[in-house]
Amino acid sequence: MIARSVFDEEHNIFRESVRRFYEEHITPHRSEWEKDGHISREAWLEAGRQGLLCMPIPEEYGGLGADKLYSIIMMEEQARAGASGPGFSLHSEIVAPYILNYGTEEQKKKFLPKLVSGEMIGAIAMTEPGAGSDLQGVKTRAVKDGDDYIINGSKTFITNGFMSDLVIVVAKTDPEAGAKGTTLFLVEADQNGFSKGRNLEKLGLKSQDTAELFFDDVRVPASNILGGEGQGFICLMQELAWERLQIAIAAVATMEIVLEETIEYTKERSAFGRNVIQFQNTKFKLAEAKTEVQIARVFVDKCIEELLKGELDVPTAAMAKYWCSDLENKVIDECLQLHGGYGYMWEYRVARAYADARVQRIYGGTNEIMKEIISRSL
Numbered sequence: 001m002i003a004r005s006v007f008d009e010e011h012n013i014f015r016e017s018v019r020r021f022y023e024e025h026i027t028p029h030r031s032e033w034e035k036d037g038h039i040s041r042e043a044w045l046e047a048g049r050q051g052l053l054c055m056p057i058p059e060e061y062g063g064l065g066a067d068k069l070y071s072i073i074m075m076e077e078q079a080r081a082g083a084s085g086p087g088f089s090l091h092s093e094i095v096a097p098y099i100l101n102y103g104t105e106e107q108k109k110k111f112l113p114k115l116v117s118g119e120m121i122g123a124i125a126m127t128e129p130g131a132g133s134d135l136q137g138v139k140t141r142a143v144k145d146g147d148d149y150i151i152n153g154s155k156t157f158i159t160n161g162f163m164s165d166l167v168i169v170v171a172k173t174d175p176e177a178g179a180k181g182t183t184l185f186l187v188e189a190d191q192n193g194f195s196k197g198r199n200l201e202k203l204g205l206k207s208q209d210t211a212e213l214f215f216d217d218v219r220v221p222a223s224n225i226l227g228g229e230g231q232g233f234i235c236l237m238q239e240l241a242w243e244r245l246q247i248a249i250a251a252v253a254t255m256e257i258v259l260e261e262t263i264e265y266t267k268e269r270s271a272f273g274r275n276v277i278q279f280q281n282t283k284f285k286l287a288e289a290k291t292e293v294q295i296a297r298v299f300v301d302k303c304i305e306e307l308l309k310g311e312l313d314v315p316t317a318a319m320a321k322y323w324c325s326d327l328e329n330k331v332i333d334e335c336l337q338l339h340g341g342y343g344y345m346w347e348y349r350v351a352r353a354y355a356d357a358r359v360q361r362i363y364g365g366t367n368e369i370m371k372e373i374i375s376r377s378l
């Protein structure tokens with residue numbers, strides 16, 4: 001197999017400690033958190049104590065100023081642990097960077113240290129009941145009132161929403177101005193008029209909190225605008241390549257571990273007097289999956305290299321997101337089939353991976369939207 005070359009020795013040592021974190025603090029609580037529909041606050045705080053949240057945030061705001069490879073290890077190990085509950089990467093790699101990149105000094109000092117420690121849980125609220133792929137259709141309004149803005153509207157499918165302490169809200173400040181009339185607001189959970197709806201019941205990601213959020217005359221000062229009035233879309237566009245690559249990274253790491261376990265399972269399980277791996281169908285299915293996962297791994301590692309150089313473009317990241325998440329669904333489906341009835345049982349990783357994988361083709365921009373983006377670059 002082609003050896004990976006993106007990580008050095010320090011990264012490998014760090015990977016061991018992250019693996020231990022998931023084994024000790026996340027995996028043992030899986031069933032309990034699946035019933036709760038969210039992980040515990042203590043898990044967020046422990047991740048913070050171990051320095052595993054918002055690692056790229058500079059030291060002056062409490063972070064480690066680490067390179068993105070550390071964040072990638074965190075994502076890969078989360079996938080390896082089959083821990084689909086923690087919304088750590090959205091918090092650390094989407095919410096915190098928005099504040100770092102577009103926030104005022106005051107906003108950075110106020111929020112970043114608490115996001116790093118896990119005292120505050122971050123979310124980003126773009127999607128609404130009537131607007132997902134087409135974000136221009138956002139109806140949430142923020143109307144200027146003296147030095148404040150008053151926000152009205154609702155959001156849905158918000159990761160970390162139920163436990164969120166800080167939400168980046170996408171709202172229209174000038175509905176006539178199209179993309180230029182969209183602004184990002186920082187809204188804290190205790191602000192009057194802000195409420196959380198149900199923690200939504202989902203097909204997979206059972207212990208990940210995904211909620212509806214409501215804004216009913218929420219008054220926020222103009223100093224809570226993130227990135228300037230009318231700059232919302234411009235901010236949202238800046239980190240798209242990284243945000244989408246994260247989905248591909250998780251997809252490949254998940255496929256690798258599911259495939260590894262499936263190979264082991266088929267070596268042990270017997271039927272008709274032989275091990276299941278000895279049937280030609282099994283060998284060919286596994287050979288196909290191994291080949292495709294290897295291709296995905298090489299492509300994603302190349303994308304990671306481009307990302308580190310600051311050269312990963314949006315269409316290439318869209319290719320990685322769409323192709324790897326489609327492949328993830330296909331490979332996991334084949335692996336589940338090779339497990340027979342046990343593959344359908346929740347206690348088996350492959351069953352949970354099957355349920356969790358489906359949304360990878362939907363969130364972060366649907367795979368159809370990814371193809372739109374790629375086709376525009378042709």
Ligand SMILES: Cc1cc2nc3c(=O)[nH]c(=O)nc-3n(C[C@H](O)[C@H](O)[C@H](O)COP(=O)(O)OP(=O)(O)OC[C@H]3O[C@@H](n4cnc5c(N)ncnc54)[C@H](O)[C@@H]3O)c2cc1C
Pocket residue numbers: 090124125126127130131132133134156157158159160202205210359362363364365366367368369372
């Ligand atoms: C578990 C989960 C977590 C999520 N987390 C967040 C979050 O933290 N924050 C947040 O803001 N959102 C979040 N989302 C929302 C997610 O980003 C949207 O669901 C997604 O962008 C699709 O939007 P939609 O659901 O409105 O589907 P729609 O936009 O209504 O799409 C319906 C179908 O039409 C297709 N379609 C739409 N437009 C086109 C087009 N131009 N060409 C071809 N086909 C098209 C789509 O691909 C899809 O197949 C989450 C969703 C889920 C399920």
